[in-house]
Amino acid sequence: xxxxxxxxxxxxxxxxxxxxxxxxxxxxxxxxxxxxxxxxxxxxxxxxxxxxxxxxxxxxxxxxxxxxxxxxxxxxxxxxxxxxxxxxxxxxxxxxxxxxxxxxxxxxxxxxxxxxxxxxxxxxxxxxxxxxxxxxxxxxxxxxxxxxxxxxxxxxxxxxxxxxxxxxxxxxxxxxxxxxxxxxxxxxxxxxxxxxxxxxxxxxxxxxxxxxxxxxxxxxxxxxxxxxxxxxxxxxxxxxxxxxxxxxxxxxxxxxx
Amino acid sequence: xxxxxxxxxxxxxxxxxxxxxxxxxxxxxxxxxxxxxxxxxxxxxxxxxxxxxxxxxxxxxxxxxxxxxxxxxxxxxxxxxxxxxxxxxxxxxxxxxxxxxxxxxxxxxxxxxxxxxxxxxxxxxxxxxxxxxxxxxxxxxxxxxxxxxxxxxxxxxxxxxxxxxxxxxxxxxxxxxxxxxxxxxxxxxxxxxxxxxxxxxxxxxxxxxxxxxxxxxxxxxx
Numbered sequence: 001x002x003x004x005x006x007x008x009x010x011x012x013x014x015x016x017x018x019x020x021x022x023x024x025x026x027x028x029x030x031x032x033x034x035x036x037x038x039x040x041x042x043x044x045x046x047x048x049x050x051x052x053x054x055x056x057x058x059x060x061x062x063x064x065x066x067x068x069x070x071x072x073x074x075x076x077x078x079x080x081x082x083x084x085x086x087x088x089x090x091x092x093x094x095x096x097x098x099x100x101x102x103x104x105x106x107x108x109x110x111x112x113x114x115x116x117x118x119x120x121x122x123x124x125x126x127x128x129x130x131x132x133x134x135x136x137x138x139x140x141x142x143x144x145x146x147x148x149x150x151x152x153x154x155x156x157x158x159x160x161x162x163x164x165x166x167x168x169x170x171x172x173x174x175x176x177x178x179x180x181x182x183x184x185x186x187x188x189x190x191x192x193x194x195x196x197x198x199x200x201x202x203x204x205x206x207x208x209x210x211x212x213x214x215x216x217x218x219x220x221x222x223x224x225x226x227x228x229x230x231x232x233x234x235x236x237x238x239x240x241x242x243x244x245x246x247x248x249x250x251x252x253x254x255x256x257x
Numbered sequence: 258x259x260x261x262x263x264x265x266x267x268x269x270x271x272x273x274x275x276x277x278x279x280x281x282x283x284x285x286x287x288x289x290x291x292x293x294x295x296x297x298x299x300x301x302x303x304x305x306x307x308x309x310x311x312x313x314x315x316x317x318x319x320x321x322x323x324x325x326x327x328x329x330x331x332x333x334x335x336x337x338x339x340x341x342x343x344x345x346x347x348x349x350x351x352x353x354x355x356x357x358x359x360x361x362x363x364x365x366x367x368x369x370x371x372x373x374x375x376x377x378x379x380x381x382x383x384x385x386x387x388x389x390x391x392x393x394x395x396x397x398x399x400x401x402x403x404x405x406x407x408x409x410x411x412x413x414x415x416x417x418x419x420x421x422x423x424x425x426x427x428x429x430x431x432x433x434x435x436x437x438x439x440x441x442x443x444x445x446x447x448x449x450x451x452x453x454x455x456x457x458x459x460x461x462x463x464x465x466x467x468x469x470x471x472x473x474x475x476x477x478x479x
Contacts, residue, residue, distance in 0.1 A: 065444050089446075133344055141445035166344050166426050169444065177426075181327040182343045 028055045029232045030075055032066040034082035034143065034215065035170035036107065036189045040248040041080075044241050054228050062170040064141040070095055070220055077229035080104060080217040082143035082171075082189075087216040097219035100233060105215040106251035108190040109148055111203040114181045120202035123152070126185060127160035135174035135183035138167040144174075148187040150211040175199065189213075191249040214253065258453050261429070262438075266457050269435040272346060273414035276353035277361075277407055284358050284410070285403060288365035289391060293377075310359040317355060318423025325351070325424070348425035349432050353417045357410030364409055368402020369395060405472050412465050415458075 033041045038060035045056035059066070059076065063086040070076050071093045081087040090096055113120060118130060126134060137145035145167065152158040168174040171188050178186035179198035186199070193201050207213070219225060219233050235241055242252050291303060309317050325342045326332045335342065342348050372395055380390045396403070418436045425432040427441050435454055442451035 062444070064446070068444065068446065132341075138441070138445065166428055167441075168426065169441070177344075180322070182322075 027053060027228060028057060029077050029226070029229050030057045030059060031078040031080070031232070032059045032061070032070060032074070032076040033080045034063045034066070035060045035172045036082055036144065036192050037080060037215070038172065039195055040191070040245060040250065043248075044236070044244050047240070047244070048232065048235060052231075054232065056232060060170075062137065062142045064089075064138075064143075065169065076220050077222070077226065078217065078219055078233055080215055082107075082213075082215055083146060084214055084216055085146070086143065087218060090218070090220070095221050097221045097225060101216055101218035102237075103214045103253045104217045104236060105245060106207075106253055107213045107215070107249075108207050108251075109144065109151060109187055109205040109210050109213070110190045110193050110201045111205065112175070112178050112186050112188055112193050112196075112199040113184065113202045114178055115198050115200050117181070117184065117200070120185070122203055123155055123157055123205065125202075126152075126164075127157060131184045132164060133166050133177075133183045133185075134161060134164045135166045135168060135177035135186035136188070137171045137174055138169065139165060140167075142168070142170065144171040144187070144189055144192075147211050147213055151187075151205060151209060154209065194249050215250075258457075259450070262450060262453055262457070264430065265433055265435055265438045265454065268346075268433070269415060270461075272349045272434070273353055273411055273417075276350045276357060276414045277411040279350065280354045280358045280361060280410060281403075281407055284361040284406075285365050285396075288362045288406075289369050289395060291362070292366045292369035293395075306362050307359050309356050310363075314356060314417070314419025315423060318352060318420035321348075321351060321355065321420060321424045343424055344426050344428065344432060346425070346432055349421055349434060352420035352424050353414035356417050356420055357414045360413055361403075361406040361410040364406030365399065365403050368399035368406070371402070372398040401472055405469060408465060408469050408472070412462075415461065415465075 031041065031045075038058065041056075041058045041060065045058050048054060048056055061069075063081040063083060066074075066076075066079065067081065067086040067089040070079055070090050079087065079090060081090075087096070087101065091101065111120060111123065111126065120126075125131070136148045137143065139145040139149035149158060152161050166174070166177060166183055168177065171192055174183070174186045175188045175192045175196050177183040178188075179196050185202065187205075190201070190204065193199055217233070217236065219229055245252050287302075287306060291299070291306075322343065323329060324331055325335070325348075327336060327341075327343065332342070340347075342351060376394050376398065377390050380394050381387075385393070416436055417434070418440070421432075421434055422437055425434075427433050427437045433441070435458060439451050439454045439458070442448070442454065
């Protein structure tokens with residue numbers, strides 16, 4: 001069937017992709033968020049669109065990959081990273097809108113095993129011989145993997161675990177590797193584990209034993225920052241958004257920086 | 258270039274060679290069968306043999322993950338024998354082999370079809386059995402196409418990305434291949450290392466193209 005409007009929409013998309021400085025539409029906000037936020041942001045975006053009519057496009061991925069996308073000019077209005085290091089990458093590139101960076105959330109690491117897999121009493125069981133593959137986000141760059149490595153190093157377990165690590169591009173890919181049974185265990189955020197019925201939390205890593213987990217958010221500095229982006233940035237610290245974050249298992253931080 | 262990058266290069270060349278070697282016999286036999294025989298369901302076999310060429314590599318990877326993953330029947334059977342595939346170098350070989358297979362089949366088939374049937378028929382009238390005709394007449398006459406096909410399959414294997422990341426992941430020192438390394442190095446901000454591997458890929462590509470051109474010019478002059 002011939003649908004001129006649809007064709008126009010596609011042409012507009014093409015234009016948005018090809019044009020050098022993509023100006024976002026006034027009723028659309030593009031947010032790049034750490035993959036651990038994919039479900040919760042989709043929920044917040046849906047709610048927000050229902051109440052305000054503003055479309056929030058959620059681009060979820062590994063924070064490191066998102067940071068590099070933004071530095072290379074990807075169209076994003078708002079960035080939420082799962083660690084400070086990746087937000088620093090964007091900030092050092094001069095792409096953080098002054099005064100908009102704040103630590104929004106925190107999280108907790110958990111050790112997960114496939115449902116029906118082997119029980120685990122503690123992190124020391126990770127070095128048991130039966131555990132041949134441990135999935136985690138790339139410990140050299142992807143936030144949850146960097147945190148996991150920091151924890152394991154502090155516990156003196158990293159040398160024993162290192163050679164069994166299956167590094168993934170996002171925390172969700174690590175979760176999936178455990179859910180499919182192709183990894184014997186994995187380290188992911190507690191909020192990730194809750195989204196996946198096929199995995200069981202074998203051990204919740206005490207928060208005080210991990211490096212401080214923070215999710216900084218900031219508006220991305222652009223030539224014309226849309227009011228819609230500012231409004232959505234403010235909305236994320238509202239009680240409504242806070243409720244959704246808390247229900248998903250995140251710790252909401254209040255401090256501003 | 259650091260030892261890591263050398264290791265990645267050597268590993269990739271080794272697994273791509275192994276994958277090409279593994280598929281060569283079945284692919285060449287299938288190519289001959291498709292070129293010389295008619296049978297019920299031939300079109301279906303042809304289609305299936307071409308699928309990895311046409312499907313998105315990631316989709317092929319997901320299919321392999323479901324077929325040989327630990328939860329699958331095959332995966333479980335292999336596990337009882339102590340064989341594991343997913344997230345090991347074997348998965349890299351598997352992905353490369355599956356992706357290279359159709360290229361070898363197609364090129365070899367075209368080669369067999371160019372062999373004059375009369376030579377094969379003469380051998381038959383002289384009393385040679387089909388297997389002997391295949392080995393002493395068809396195979397030598399089609400050899401250049403077979404080598405060209407193997408080279409294509411090898412090149413495809415070297416560049417394999419989509420299926421590899423699905424079934425083998427990107428474990429440094431274990432399953433990390435050159436194209437996947439270029440991707441992860443770029444993603445993690447190690448642009449210089451990624452550039453080094455790009456140069457390595459370029460050099461290998463030059464050698465592969467030169468080799469295939471040499472084969473082709475021999476074909477036209479000889």
